[in-house]
Amino acid sequence: xxxNNLFKTENEINPTNFGEALQQxxxxxxxxxxxxxxxxxxINRSPNQDAISGSIAxxxxxxxxxxxxxxxxxxxxxxxxxxxxxxAGALIMSVAIxxxxxxxxxxxxxQALVGHPDLTGKSPSVWPxxxxxHVPEFEINKAPLSLDQLMTFLKIESPKPLPEKQxxxxxxxxxxxxxxxxxxxxxxxxxxxxHDRPQLVPGRGYYxxxxxxxxxxxxxxxxxxxxxxxxxxxxxxxxxxxxxMAIDIIVEQGExxxxxxxxxxxxxxxxxxxxxxxxxxxxxxxxxxxxxxRIYCRYEYLNHQFDKLGIGVDDIGIYFVNKIATxxxxxxxxANIQAMSNLLNAVYTYIFVMTEGCYKKDGHxxxxxxxxxxxxxxxxxxxxxxxxxxxxSYTDKKDGKTTYMAAPTFEDxxxxxxxxxxxxxxxxxxxxxxxxxxxSYLGQRIQDLPDVAL
Amino acid sequence: MAIINYAPGSQGCxxxxxAPAAPSGQAxxxxxxxxxxxxxxxxxxxxxxxxSNDCAGTGYxxxxxxxxxxxxxxxxxxxxxxxxxxxxxxxxxxxxxxxxQGSCAVPIQAERISTMGRNExxxxxxxARKLFEARMEKAQxxxxxxxxxxxxxxxxxxxxxxxxxxxxxxxxxxxxxxFNNPDDRAKEICESNPEEKx
Numbered sequence: 001x002x003x004n005n006l007f008k009t010e011n012e013i014n015p016t017n018f019g020e021a022l023q024q025x026x027x028x029x030x031x032x033x034x035x036x037x038x039x040x041x042x043i044n045r046s047p048n049q050d051a052i053s054g055s056i057a058x059x060x061x062x063x064x065x066x067x068x069x070x071x072x073x074x075x076x077x078x079x080x081x082x083x084x085x086x087x088a089g090a091l092i093m094s095v096a097i098x099x100x101x102x103x104x105x106x107x108x109x110x111q112a113l114v115g116h117p118d119l120t121g122k123s124p125s126v127w128p129x130x131x132x133x134h135v136p137e138f139e140i141n142k143a144p145l146s147l148d149q150l151m152t153f154l155k156i157e158s159p160k161p162l163p164e165k166q167x168x169x170x171x172x173x174x175x176x177x178x179x180x181x182x183x184x185x186x187x188x189x190x191x192x193x194x195h196d197r198p199q200l201v202p203g204r205g206y207y208x209x210x211x212x213x214x215x216x217x218x219x220x221x222x223x224x225x226x227x228x229x230x231x232x233x234x235x236x237x238x239x240x241x242x243x244x245m246a247i248d249i250i251v252e253q254g255e256x257x258x259x260x261x262x263x264x265x266x267x268x269x270x271x272x273x274x275x276x277x278x279x280x281x282x283x284x285x286x287x288x289x290x291x292x293x294r295i296y297c298r299y300e301y302l303n304h305q306f307d308k309l310g311i312g313v314d315d316i317g318i319y320f321v322n323k324i325a326t327x328x329x330x331x332x333x334x335a336n337i338q339a340m341s342n343l344l345n346a347v348y349t350y351i352f353v354m355t356e357g358c359y360k361k362d363g364h365x366x367x368x369x370x371x372x373x374x375x376x377x378x379x380x381x382x383x384x385x386x387x388x389x390x391x392x393s394y395t396d397k398k399d400g401k402t403t404y405m406a407a408p409t410f411e412d413x414x415x416x417x418x419x420x421x422x423x424x425x426x427x428x429x430x431x432x433x434x435x436x437x438x439x440s441y442l443g444q445r446i447q448d449l450p451d452v453a454l
Numbered sequence: 455m456a457i458i459n460y461a462p463g464s465q466g467c468x469x470x471x472x473a474p475a476a477p478s479g480q481a482x483x484x485x486x487x488x489x490x491x492x493x494x495x496x497x498x499x500x501x502x503x504x505x506s507n508d509c510a511g512t513g514y515x516x517x518x519x520x521x522x523x524x525x526x527x528x529x530x531x532x533x534x535x536x537x538x539x540x541x542x543x544x545x546x547x548x549x550x551x552x553x554x555q556g557s558c559a560v561p562i563q564a565e566r567i568s569t570m571g572r573n574e575x576x577x578x579x580x581x582a583r584k585l586f587e588a589r590m591e592k593a594q595x596x597x598x599x600x601x602x603x604x605x606x607x608x609x610x611x612x613x614x615x616x617x618x619x620x621x622x623x624x625x626x627x628x629x630x631x632x633f634n635n636p637d638d639r640a641k642e643i644c645e646s647n648p649e650e651k652x
Contacts (some may be wrong), residue, residue: 046625049632079631086625093623205540210569212537212622220634223567223575223627229541372554376525379538380621387623423460430457440456445526447458448554 011172013186019114021183024170026110028131028179029103029250030122030352032156034410035140036096039153041386041408042144045089045216046082047320053078059311077305079219084298085320087226088145090216091291094226097214098253098288101207104234104355105246108199109183111359112237113192119352120454121412127327133170133179136162142410143326146317147303150296154269157289159255160262177251187243194238198362200355202234206370209233211379228285253279256287271297322390324407337392337406339435342413343428344385346421349413350449351377353421357452373450381442388439415454422451489518491534491548492561492579494600495586497593510590511583511597515606515614516561523621527556534560536578537622541571547582559620564605565627565643566620576648579605604644 013021053074060070107117128139140156143149155162161174173179200206209227216224232249235242255262257276264270270293275283277290286294299316306313325332330341354373358366386408396402413428415421429446432439487501494511496502502513518532527533533556535547543550543557550556558566558578566578573581583600590597602610608627611618628636628643 045623053632075632079633082631090624205543208538208540208570210574211539212569212624215569215622215624217625217631219631221628221630221636221639225569225574229570229574372525375538376554380523380525383621383623419460426458426460433456443456443458 013171013182015190017171018186019110021171021186022106022110022114023118024132025106025179025183026103026117026119027122028133028176029099029106030119031124031129031131031140032099033096033103034123035142035156036092036099036153037386038142038407038410039145039149040089040092040096041390042322042324043085043089043092044320044322045086047085049078049082052081052319056309056311056313059313060309063311073309077302080302080305081316081319083217083219084302084316087216087224088295088299090214090224090226091295092145094210094214095288095291097209097211097227098232101232101234102250102253104200104207105250107355107359108201108235108237109243109246111197111199112194112243113187115195115197116359117356119356120349120415122352123349123410123412125412127329131156131176133172134176135172135174138162141326142328144317144324145321146315147296147299150292150299151269153292154263154289154296157254157287157292158262159258159260159287159289162263163265163267175255177255180247180251184244184247187240187247192240194240194243196238198359198366199236200234200358200370201236204367204370207234226285226291228279231279231285252287253285254288256289260287260289262289269293269296269300271300322405322407323403324390325396325404328404328407328409330409330411332394332397333406334394336435336437337389337394339428339432340385340389340392340437340439341406341409341411343425343432343437343439344382344389344408345411346413346415346425346428347377347382347385347446348408348410349415350421350425350452351382352412353415353454354450354452357450369450369452372448373452376445377449381445384442385439388437417454420451421454422449425449487517489529489532490586491516491518491532491556492582493602493606494579494583495548497586497590497595509598510595511586511600514601518560520560520615520618522559522619524556524558525554527554527560529553532556532560534558534562534578534620535582536562536566536568537620539570541574544568544571544573544578545581546585547578549585561611561615561618562605563608563611563618563620563627564602565608565640567627567643573648576646577604577643580644581648607640 056077057070057074061067110117128141130137130140138155140152158175209229210225214226232253235246237243237246260276261270277287279285279287302316306316330338333341351374354369357369389406389408392406393403394406415424488497490496493515496513497510499509503515507513519528524538530552531548533550535544535557537558539557562579564579568574568578587597628640630636
């Protein structure tokens with residue numbers, strides 16, 4: 001467990017630590033991104049329905065179920081699995097996208113009120129990790145989808161304080177909303193100067209609420225988009241109202257409205273849907289907490305359905321969750337996968353370098369960095385590498401026998417100062433090629449990236 | 455491309471300011487084709503992938519370079535649309551202003567839907583065709599029927615284009631989990647109209 005001790009003694013926001021508090025907010029948002037992405041990539045969103053259906057039908061027939069009935073049950077449940085796997089992926093990606101928005105919104109607030117946001121090298125470096133300052137601390141793993149992992153997600157997004165009491169680290173808070181409320185109170189209660197400095201602003205095509213990865217297909221294969229186009233966008237922070245609006249979007253998208261119920265008193269999940277579980281009062285999009293609650297409840301329901309069949313399936317994850325390790329690091333992998341992982345992490349980290357670059361440049365330069373660099377890196381290069389690394393496997397060094405699929409580790413790549421970060425990304429690409437990894441289809445795309453300094 | 459030699463400031467549209475060496479190649483400018491992103495979007499005779507179409511709107515495939523994802527188009531009006539990108543970008547398939555601003559893959563299969571904008575949930579190709587027909591109307595040109603009423607089906611494209619793909623992780627755009635007929639779904643996408651949604 002790793003706690004960032006930004007503040008040694010202070011438990012509230014004041015003029016001295018206000019800038020650090022905003023940086024803490026940014027790092028809270030950043031900490032969630034590799035966690036959600038890692039679990040997202042653990043999901044096979046298009047598993048083989050015939051294989052699932054066949055195994056269920058065979059197990060039922062072995063138990064004495066008539067063939068026709070077994071096939072009908074298997075078809076129905078396999079379709080449920082197909083929809084669930086796809087929808088869980090869409091919902092988790094929809095949250096990950098909004099966490100990136102939140103990172104930008106909190107960065108805009110810091111940029112306007114204090115100065116440059118620090119984004120590079122801020123991904124958690126030790127795993128399990130925790131949210132900086134969260135009370136109580138709780139372990140956060142890069143782990144495949146499971147009910148346990150979903151419970152971690154629910155704790156991250158919980159609108160109500162968690163029951164345990166533990167030691168404090170950074171500025172303490174019991175929910176992310178509570179932390180942002182402290183920031184809002186400080187902003188509201190003080191006459192602050194709002195600077196005109198580069199921000200990530202709306203209306204320039206930087207942020208899109210939906211894409212094909214936030215889409216899932218229902219049992220009749222009709223497409224559904226899970227984010228609401230009106231659920232929030234970038235905001236230019238130039239005065240008190242705009243700063244407060246930016247923070248409201250972060251909190252409402254994450255935790256829902258103020259009276260959202262959260263986890264039960266015993267730490268369980270209430271599967272009832274309440275109006276306050278939506279991110280805005282217009283009932284169009286669920287909060288992050290409630291999106292995860294929907295996945296959790298459906299997961300439990302389907303587990304129960306399989307349990308009733310008595311065919312030895314106690315976790316439906318066997319059908320669509322890839323077998324990847326928990327909290328892997330690049331050093332765990334054999335040399336060729338290490339080369340691939342280094343390239344992936346260099347691209348991942350370079351996205352933060354480019355995002356920071358957007359806070360140093362304005363106008364067309366900022367636009368080109370974002371559209372030609374960040375979009376291309378996130379949507380095409382990084383996504384391609386994540387898919388490709390999942391096609392590689394290795395044997396666990398610890399026990400010498402367990403075979404895992406390799407997975408993106410989302411570690412910050414340690415860019416040095418002797419050459420530009422882009423030059424170092426290219427070096428990792430060349431190293432991957434030299435290791436026999438076929439990433440040549442990305443060569444020109446990496447060469448096309450903007451050259452942004454640390 | 456295999457090994458890359460680092461070249462500072464070499465990023466596409468925004469190349470550096472140093473004097474470039476004169477290129478040695480020669481583009482074929484004798485009879486250049488208009489670049490467009492899909493079947494049925496050609497303005498002129500002979501301006502499709504195969505050079506054999508008779509008139510506007512009847513071409514079989516894109517003249518723009520094929521690509522699989524957002525931000526990978528070469529230049530103006532060479533980006534497809536539908537899977538990634540903002541509402542504004544997705545409202546104008548094939549009409550992007552510059553390189554790498556196209557919102558998705560080229561060509562545009564019939565099954566593709568827009569994920570943002572006024573056309574959200576509806577056929578991307580049909581929107582592209584509608585914009586194309588409006589442009590031809592302004593130019594006072596007659597437009598012939600596209601080879602497929604709602605654009606090229608993915609199965610047809612896969613047979614024509616080696617390795618045709620578009621990006622995204624959400625699975626096949628038209629298929630069945632056992633409770634629908636994929637052909638009915640394809641027909642529904644073809645016939646549905648965002649105007650009727652209003």
